[in-house]
Amino acid sequence: MRIPLEEVDLAELTASLHARFAGAAPVGYLDGRTVVRDVVVSELDCSTLEAEEIVDTLVAQGFLRYEGDPIAALDDERSWSFRV
Numbered sequence: 001m002r003i004p005l006e007e008v009d010l011a012e013l014t015a016s017l018h019a020r021f022a023g024a025a026p027v028g029y030l031d032g033r034t035v036v037r038d039v040v041v042s043e044l045d046c047s048t049l050e051a052e053e054i055v056d057t058l059v060a061q062g063f064l065r066y067e068g069d070p071i072a073a074l075d076d077e078r079s080w081s082f083r084v
Contacts, residue, residue: 008044013040017082018082021082040054067079
C-alpha cells in the first residue's frame, strides 16, 4: 500500500525518530541514512522506496541533517541530527 507523502506528519515522525534513537544518533552518511530509512519503514509500515522518499523529504525540509559532508570522498562518520 502506498502512503501519500502529504499524509505523513513530518514533525511527528521526526519526534518519533528522535525518541527512537534516544541519544544514540545514527552515524555515518550512508550507514546512518540506511538506519533512519529502516526505522521509517518500521514506524510507518511502508516500503523501502517510500521510506527513501520520506527521508529525502525530511532532509530537504530540514527535519533531518547529516553533520558531516555527504559528498566527501571519505565518510568521517559524523552523526545525524533531528530538528524537533
